[in-house]
Amino acid sequence: MTHATQTPRLAGRREWIGLAVLALPLLLVSMDMTVLYFAIPSIASALQPSGTQQLWMIDMYGFVLAGLLITMGNVGDRIGRRRLLMIGSAIFGLASVTAAFATDPTMLIVARAVQGIGGATLMPSTLALVRNMFQDEKQRRSAIAVWSTALSAGAGLGPVVSGLLLNNFWWGSVFLINVPAIVLLLVLCPVLIPEFRLARGEAGRFDIASCVLSLGGVLSVIWGLKEITVNGFGVLPAVAIAVGLVLGYVFVRRQKTLSHPMINPELFRNRDFGASLTVSLACFFCMIGSGIFTTQYLMEVLHMSPLEAALWTLVSPVVVTIAVPFVTVVARTVRPAYIIAAGFLVGTVGFLVMTQVGTDRNMFVVVAGTIGVGLGVAVALTCITDMVVGAAPAEHAGSAGALVQTGQELGGALGIAVLGSIGAAVYSANFDATAPHNVPAAALDAARQTVAGASEVAHQLPAAQGNALVAAAQEAFTGAVHIASLSGAAVALGTAIFTIALLRRIKPTPPQSAVKDDNQAKEVREPAAV
Structure with missing residues (x-):
C-alpha cells in the first residue's frame, strides 16, 4: 500500500503575526533571568533579607525553570501546547504580581519559584509551536531566527529595563512590567495561535518516575555548578553533580523501556541530534559565561552607574537583532555546520578582543569584544536550534524543545561555574601579588x-x-578577565572544530520529507478561534 503524501503547508500572515505573539513570553522569561541584577540592592534595603536569602531570590527562578523544562515539554505534547502556554502565562503573571508586592524575603522567594513554574511552561511551548506552525524548511529557519533573537534580546534587556524602572519607580516595578505583556498574550493567543497536541491514544500514561528523575538530575547538576561558582570546588557540589549525572543516565535508560516515553529514545540514538545538543550547550556556555565579568568590569573598573553599564551592554543585543535574520539567507546555500563554526570563530575573536581590556576607559575594546561573542553565539544558536528542532518528529516537538532548552540552561550554569571559578582564582592570585x-x-x-x-x-x-x-584590585580583576576570556576563546574554537568534524555532512536545505497519513494521525491540530 502506498501512503499519500503532501507538501508541507506554507505559513501565512496569521502565523507570522502569531510568531510575534509567541516572542512576548520568550522575552519575559529571558528578561526575568537577569532583571534582578540591579534590583537586588533596592530589594535588600526594603525587605532586609539575609545573604543566603538574596542568593535564593536570584537563583530560585532559574532552578525551578530548568528542572521542570522536560516535564512541561511533555505535558504540552499531551494537553496541547497552546493550552499549556496560556496556563503558564497566567501562572507567570500572577506570580509576578505577588513578587512585586512581597512583604518579606520568603514571600518573594516563593513567588520567584512559582514564576519558574510558569516560565518552564512557556519556553518549550513557544519553540514547539514554532515547529508546528512553520512546516516549510525555509520559513521555519526564519521563524527560529526570530525565536533565538527574542531569547538573546530578553537577556540583554533585563538589566536595562531594571535600571530604567528603578530610576523612576519602586523595586516591585521590575516584576509588574510583565503583566501588560501577559494580558496581551492571553487575549491574542486563542485568536492567532492554533492548538497542537498528541492524538488520543498516542500520549499514553504520564510517567511520574521520569518526571522525578529529570527534575532531580537537572537540579542536582545546576545546584552543584552554582555552588562551585560561589564557594569553590568541594565534596558536596561534586557529589551533587555526580548524583545528577546518574539520575540523568537512569532517566535515559528508562525512556527506552516505556511504551510512551517522555523523550523519544530514538533522539538519543541519533548522533547528529546529540552533537547538536552539545553545540547548543556550548552556545550558552559562551554567552552566559562571557557576561559574568562584563557588568562587573564596567561598574567596578570603569566606575559606571548601573544604568550606564546596562545601556552599554545593550549594544551587543541590538547588533544581534539586526544581523541574525541575514543568517537565514546564507543558510539556504551554505551547510549549517560551516555557519555554526563561523559563528564560533567570530565568538573566539570576540573573546580574544576581551583579553585586551585594561583599567583605562577604552570602551571600543569592551563593545567590540561583547559584540563579537554575542553575534557569533547568536548566529550559531539560530542554526543549531533549527537543526535540533527539525530533527525531532512534529508530534514530539514540545519534548524535543524542552531537551534543547534544558541543555542550554546546563550550558549557562557550566559557563558561570567554569569561567567564574577561573576568574575568581586568577583574581585572588593576582591580588596577592600586587596588594x-x-x-x-x-x-x-x-x-x-x-x-x-x-x-x-x-x-x-x-x-x-x-x-x-x-588600584590593585582593578589590575587583578582585569587580569582575571584576560584569562577567563582566553578560556572562553578555547571553548569557542574547540566547538567550531567539533561542529565541522561531526555535523558537516548535513546539507543546507535538505529536501522536505513526505508526510505520511499515518504519521499525521499522531497529532491533532485545532485552528485558532478566528
Whole structure:
C-alpha cells in the first residue's frame, strides 16, 4: 500500500503575526533571568533579607525553570501546547504580581519559584509551536531566527529595563512590567495561535518516575555548578553533580523501556541530534559565561552607574537583532555546520578582543569584544536550534524543545561555574601579588574576595591606602578577565572544530520529507478561534 503524501503547508500572515505573539513570553522569561541584577540592592534595603536569602531570590527562578523544562515539554505534547502556554502565562503573571508586592524575603522567594513554574511552561511551548506552525524548511529557519533573537534580546534587556524602572519607580516595578505583556498574550493567543497536541491514544500514561528523575538530575547538576561558582570546588557540589549525572543516565535508560516515553529514545540514538545538543550547550556556555565579568568590569573598573553599564551592554543585543535574520539567507546555500563554526570563530575573536581590556576607559575594546561573542553565539544558536528542532518528529516537538532548552540552561550554569571559578582564582592570585602592604589584614581579606569588596572597604581607609587597594584590585580583576576570556576563546574554537568534524555532512536545505497519513494521525491540530 502506498501512503499519500503532501507538501508541507506554507505559513501565512496569521502565523507570522502569531510568531510575534509567541516572542512576548520568550522575552519575559529571558528578561526575568537577569532583571534582578540591579534590583537586588533596592530589594535588600526594603525587605532586609539575609545573604543566603538574596542568593535564593536570584537563583530560585532559574532552578525551578530548568528542572521542570522536560516535564512541561511533555505535558504540552499531551494537553496541547497552546493550552499549556496560556496556563503558564497566567501562572507567570500572577506570580509576578505577588513578587512585586512581597512583604518579606520568603514571600518573594516563593513567588520567584512559582514564576519558574510558569516560565518552564512557556519556553518549550513557544519553540514547539514554532515547529508546528512553520512546516516549510525555509520559513521555519526564519521563524527560529526570530525565536533565538527574542531569547538573546530578553537577556540583554533585563538589566536595562531594571535600571530604567528603578530610576523612576519602586523595586516591585521590575516584576509588574510583565503583566501588560501577559494580558496581551492571553487575549491574542486563542485568536492567532492554533492548538497542537498528541492524538488520543498516542500520549499514553504520564510517567511520574521520569518526571522525578529529570527534575532531580537537572537540579542536582545546576545546584552543584552554582555552588562551585560561589564557594569553590568541594565534596558536596561534586557529589551533587555526580548524583545528577546518574539520575540523568537512569532517566535515559528508562525512556527506552516505556511504551510512551517522555523523550523519544530514538533522539538519543541519533548522533547528529546529540552533537547538536552539545553545540547548543556550548552556545550558552559562551554567552552566559562571557557576561559574568562584563557588568562587573564596567561598574567596578570603569566606575559606571548601573544604568550606564546596562545601556552599554545593550549594544551587543541590538547588533544581534539586526544581523541574525541575514543568517537565514546564507543558510539556504551554505551547510549549517560551516555557519555554526563561523559563528564560533567570530565568538573566539570576540573573546580574544576581551583579553585586551585594561583599567583605562577604552570602551571600543569592551563593545567590540561583547559584540563579537554575542553575534557569533547568536548566529550559531539560530542554526543549531533549527537543526535540533527539525530533527525531532512534529508530534514530539514540545519534548524535543524542552531537551534543547534544558541543555542550554546546563550550558549557562557550566559557563558561570567554569569561567567564574577561573576568574575568581586568577583574581585572588593576582591580588596577592600586587596588594599594598600597608593596608590592614581585614581590608586585604575583603578585597581578596571580589573587586566590589575592595571598592566597599576602600571607603573605610585613609585616601592613600584606599586608592592603592582599589588600584590593585582593578589590575587583578582585569587580569582575571584576560584569562577567563582566553578560556572562553578555547571553548569557542574547540566547538567550531567539533561542529565541522561531526555535523558537516548535513546539507543546507535538505529536501522536505513526505508526510505520511499515518504519521499525521499522531497529532491533532485545532485552528485558532478566528
